[in-house]
Amino acid sequence: xxxxxxxxxxxxxxxxxxxxxxxxxxxxxxxxxxxxxxxxxxxxxxxxxxxxxxxxxxxxxxxxxxxxxxxxxxxxxxxxxxxxxxxxxxxxxxxxxxxxxxxxxxxxxxxxxxxxxxxxxxxxxxxxxxxxxxxxxxxxxxxxxxxxxxxxxxxxxxxxxxxxxxxxxxxxxxxxxxxxxxxxxxxxxxxxxxxxxxxxxxxxxxxxxxxxxxxxxxxxxxxxxxxxxxxxxxxxxxxxxxxxxxxxxx
Amino acid sequence: xxxxxxxxxxxxxxxxxxxxxxxxxxxxxxxxxxxxxxxxxxxxxxxxxxxxxxxxxxxxxxxxxxxxxxxxxxxxxxxxxxxxxxxxxxxxxxxxxxxxxxxxxxxxxxxxxxxxxxxxxxxxxxxxxxxxxxxxxxxxxxxxxxxxxxxxxxxxxxxxxxxxxxxxxxxxxxxxxxxxxxxxxxxxxxxxxxxxxxxxxxxxxxxxxxxxxxxxxxxxxxxxxxxxxxxxxxxxxxxxxxxxxxxxxxxxxxxxxxxxxxxxxxxxxxxxxxxxxxxxxxxxxxxxxxxxxxxxxxxxxxxxxxxxxxxxxxxxxxxxxxxxxxxxxxxxxx
Amino acid sequence: xxxxxxxxxxxxxxxxxxxxxxxxxxxxxxxxxxxxxxxxxxxxxxxxxxxxxxxxxxxxxxxxxxxxxxxxxxxxxxxxxxxxxxxxxxxxxxxxxxxxxxxxxxxxxxxxxxxxxxxxxxxxxxxxxxxxxxxxxxxxxxxxxxxxxxxxxxxxxxxxxxxxxxxxxxxxxxxxxxxxxxxxxxxxxxxxxxxxxxxxxxxxxxxxxxxxxxxxxxxxxxxxxxxxxxxxxxxxxxxxxxxxxxxxxxxxxxxxxxxxxxxxxxxxxxxxxxxxxxxxxxxxx
Numbered sequence: 001x002x003x004x005x006x007x008x009x010x011x012x013x014x015x016x017x018x019x020x021x022x023x024x025x026x027x028x029x030x031x032x033x034x035x036x037x038x039x040x041x042x043x044x045x046x047x048x049x050x051x052x053x054x055x056x057x058x059x060x061x062x063x064x065x066x067x068x069x070x071x072x073x074x075x076x077x078x079x080x081x082x083x084x085x086x087x088x089x090x091x092x093x094x095x096x097x098x099x100x101x102x103x104x105x106x107x108x109x110x111x112x113x114x115x116x117x118x119x120x121x122x123x124x125x126x127x128x129x130x131x132x133x134x135x136x137x138x139x140x141x142x143x144x145x146x147x148x149x150x151x152x153x154x155x156x157x158x159x160x161x162x163x164x165x166x167x168x169x170x171x172x173x174x175x176x177x178x179x180x181x182x183x184x185x186x187x188x189x190x191x192x193x194x195x196x197x198x199x200x201x202x203x204x205x206x207x208x209x210x211x212x213x214x215x216x217x218x219x220x221x222x223x224x225x226x227x228x229x230x231x232x233x234x235x236x237x238x239x240x241x242x243x244x245x246x247x248x249x250x
Numbered sequence: 251x252x253x254x255x256x257x258x259x260x261x262x263x264x265x266x267x268x269x270x271x272x273x274x275x276x277x278x279x280x281x282x283x284x285x286x287x288x289x290x291x292x293x294x295x296x297x298x299x300x301x302x303x304x305x306x307x308x309x310x311x312x313x314x315x316x317x318x319x320x321x322x323x324x325x326x327x328x329x330x331x332x333x334x335x336x337x338x339x340x341x342x343x344x345x346x347x348x349x350x351x352x353x354x355x356x357x358x359x360x361x362x363x364x365x366x367x368x369x370x371x372x373x374x375x376x377x378x379x380x381x382x383x384x385x386x387x388x389x390x391x392x393x394x395x396x397x398x399x400x401x402x403x404x405x406x407x408x409x410x411x412x413x414x415x416x417x418x419x420x421x422x423x424x425x426x427x428x429x430x431x432x433x434x435x436x437x438x439x440x441x442x443x444x445x446x447x448x449x450x451x452x453x454x455x456x457x458x459x460x461x462x463x464x465x466x467x468x469x470x471x472x473x474x475x476x477x478x479x480x481x482x483x484x485x486x487x488x489x490x491x492x493x494x495x496x497x498x499x500x501x502x503x504x505x506x507x508x509x510x511x512x513x514x515x516x517x518x519x520x521x522x523x524x525x526x527x528x529x530x531x532x533x534x535x536x537x538x539x540x541x542x543x544x545x546x547x548x549x550x551x552x553x554x555x556x557x558x559x560x561x562x563x564x565x566x567x568x569x570x571x572x573x574x575x576x577x578x579x580x581x582x583x584x
Numbered sequence: 585x586x587x588x589x590x591x592x593x594x595x596x597x598x599x600x601x602x603x604x605x606x607x608x609x610x611x612x613x614x615x616x617x618x619x620x621x622x623x624x625x626x627x628x629x630x631x632x633x634x635x636x637x638x639x640x641x642x643x644x645x646x647x648x649x650x651x652x653x654x655x656x657x658x659x660x661x662x663x664x665x666x667x668x669x670x671x672x673x674x675x676x677x678x679x680x681x682x683x684x685x686x687x688x689x690x691x692x693x694x695x696x697x698x699x700x701x702x703x704x705x706x707x708x709x710x711x712x713x714x715x716x717x718x719x720x721x722x723x724x725x726x727x728x729x730x731x732x733x734x735x736x737x738x739x740x741x742x743x744x745x746x747x748x749x750x751x752x753x754x755x756x757x758x759x760x761x762x763x764x765x766x767x768x769x770x771x772x773x774x775x776x777x778x779x780x781x782x783x784x785x786x787x788x789x790x791x792x793x794x795x796x797x798x799x800x801x802x803x804x805x806x807x808x809x810x811x812x813x814x815x816x817x818x819x820x821x822x823x824x825x826x827x828x829x830x831x832x833x834x835x836x837x838x839x840x841x842x843x844x845x846x847x848x849x850x851x852x853x854x855x856x857x858x859x860x861x862x863x864x865x866x867x868x869x
Contacts, residue, residue, distance in 0.1 A: 056450075088451075093448065093451065094448050114437065114462070120436050121436075163451070308676055310683075356858050366679055368814065372851070502683075538687075538691045539691035553677060
């Protein structure tokens with residue numbers, strides 16, 4: 001079967017923290033425009049895997065190939081400039097800044113306006129417009145001049161995604177975007193994620209199985225440091241190993 | 251925090267500059283000299299606060315740039331025949347930019363305590379060099395500086411005149427201070443604040459935070475060198491005092507007393523420091539002790555400094571809940 | 585070159601003092617994440633207190649006991665009533681506080697004892713000379729070395745063999761974990777901070793008769809102790825020991841070999857370590 005081009009290849013990744021083995025050989029690939037969910041019990045190493053893919057940690061061994069380039073051990077800012085972007089499980093924003101400034105930080109970074117000593121970001125064409133567009137997408141237009149600390153939890157989670165989008169990524173990694181949300185908030189968040197990731201590749205860590213099976217076209221099951229199965233949702237649902245190890249426990 | 255507050259500070263800045271122009275009309279020469287000194291130290295304290303208040307970096311080594319600026323000015327004027335006064339200032343800025351870049355490259359990975367410790371140690375190195383390299387720096391004897399007159403083409407300004415030098419300082423150093431204020435609004439100025447607030451996220455937005463710190467360190471070093479150059483011109487003398495750790499401490503005290511949370515705080519602090527020092531030293535030799543006590547009390551009870559205090563009083567008066575430190579540099583350094 | 589053993593011993597004696605000062609500094613830093621700028625001011629207070637005790641009683645042994653106790657009390661008070669207070673304001677304020685304290689202590693010392701060097705003489709057999717492998721050597725420097733070794737051994741015993749030591753080591757590695765274990769960390773912090781102050785004061789007492797007692801002595805040893813920490817690695821006792829030895833000898837032989845550059849040598853070492861291994865010889869990445 002002819003596959004779409006792979007945007008990301010994770011090859012035999014191992015990671016241990018001073019003797020504690022968290023990942024023991026993780027392999028999977030993500031095709032362009034795929035919606036890929038990573039599931040697994042707590043402590044399976046999902047967030048560690050994200051941290052390795054995005055350059056936050058260096059793997060103990062193994063390779064990360066992003067857009068056909070070996071990016072193993074490259075720092076986060078380089079990977080971001082290669083159009084990879086991530087969100088965090090625990091909201092990781094700029095709490096004292098305005099919502100607008102939070103998103104603008106990524107927008108101007110994409111346009112190369114990072115360390116300019118002379119230009120004011122608001123005077124550079126397109127930055128304000130782009131920032132407003134993203135705020136519109138994540139539904140935060142009405143609070144854009146508020147400081148983040150004044151926002152409700154649900155809206156801070158939306159901002160988390162807005163910041164992730166601000167660098168115009170091709171590959172988006174979302175780490176439990178709906179964690180701590182009510183049912184209605186979750187439904188709204190999933191609708192929004194579906195919308196904003198159209199035409200991009202998504203890797204998502206998620207616990208809510210309804211969300212996973214409605215959103216993803218491929219699911220990888222991470223179990224105690226290794227990938228148990230990586231396949232289409234229906235195959236995963238019927239996989240005996242997965243049932244035994246994980247789904248059956250629900 | 252919001253745009254309005256910035257504009258307010260801008261208006262204040264212009265108002266203060268206008269006030270500056272009438273100082274020699276109303277005050278005796280003695281006061282004019284003190285104000286000249288306070289303006290120079292304002293730039294020094296502002297450059298310091300761009301590190302402390304804006305980037306959250308505590309440096310004990312800011313005097314290495316201030317002192318280098320002062321020494322380079324003295325040496326340049328002493329060795330280059332007919333060097334114009336602004337030429338000497340320019341050379342000093344170039345030299346401190348280079349110094350800042352080299353020292354900054356060694357420091358760029360470090361923050362917090364480690365940064366504080368290393369800046370102190372490097373300043374000690376500069377101090378040793380200034381003391382020991384007698385043939386260039388004059389060692390303990392220092393170097394005297396002759397202020398060249400400023401030729402404007404149609405006329406020549408006599409820089410040994412107190413009022414003329416005052417206006418010269420006000421305009422040139424004032425422009426540098428205005429540029430610092432503008433800097434806080436530029437892309438880089440915002441980046442510095444964002445990195446202090448959440449460095450990890452900035453990395454994931456494509457920012458190389460180490461490089462950013464290096465640029466800022468170099469920039470503030472150049473500004474301190476700028477101030478140091480005027481310090482040498484002002485005293486017409488450069489000694490190891492200019493490059494001692496105590497000189498960096500003075501910048502810290504000024505910035506902190508004035509308030510690290512606002513742009514004008516360090517200016518306020520510099521004026522309070524210079525005038526308080528002048529006033530107290532008439533009565534007692536113990537003014538550094540008094541300054542130290544004021545500092546400790548402020549660390550314990552008024553961490554926002556004088557400008558933070560004014561802001562919270564103002565907010566309380568206007569009925570709003572005092573958001574302590576919710577000022578220009580987005581809150582205190584937590 | 586019969587000077588070499590003499591300079592080597594000189595270097596060891598200074599290394600002993602440096603280790604006494606920097607070990608407390610590095611332990612407090614490792615545990616509480618507070619770089620104590622007042623640490624060397626405690627050292628200076630030790631020397632000045634000792635000067636006064638000697639003036640009154642003339643008994644050096646008495647001052648070796650009294651002064652560290654005084655500094656333990658001062659350290660405990662500083663931690664309990666000042667440092668803990670600003671802890672909530674964050675890291676930067678803790679640094680500023682200890683720095684402000686150092687500043688005030690230095691200015692107070694100038695006020696009380698005067699801004700000039702004081703001579704501390706101890707008399708007795710300690711001020712004598714001894715024949716050592718065919719050369720005469722001042723007993724006092726050997727005494728300093730002995731003190732440093734004894735204190736170092738006691739410290740090792742406490743840290744590696746007692747329950748308190750286990751807590752201290754755990755706190756250096758991961759203070760949150762110790763918190764989670766429900767140990768009364770704040771009392772441990774206070775005692776370690778105070779013990780560090782006492783150690784530093786002890787170093788000051790024994791440094792007094794060797795080096796001059798004057799208001800800049802704090803700054804000088806503080807910078808050397810900082811270099812020790814940078815070279816040895818933050819929070820590492822072994823690193824502090826090794827780096828103290830290197831810097832003590834470097835200082836000593838620097839004066840002998842290249843007197844003009846001797847003071848700059850240790851900074852060059854520091855810069856080299858920063859370039860080659862930024863976390864220090866014993867530091868973790």
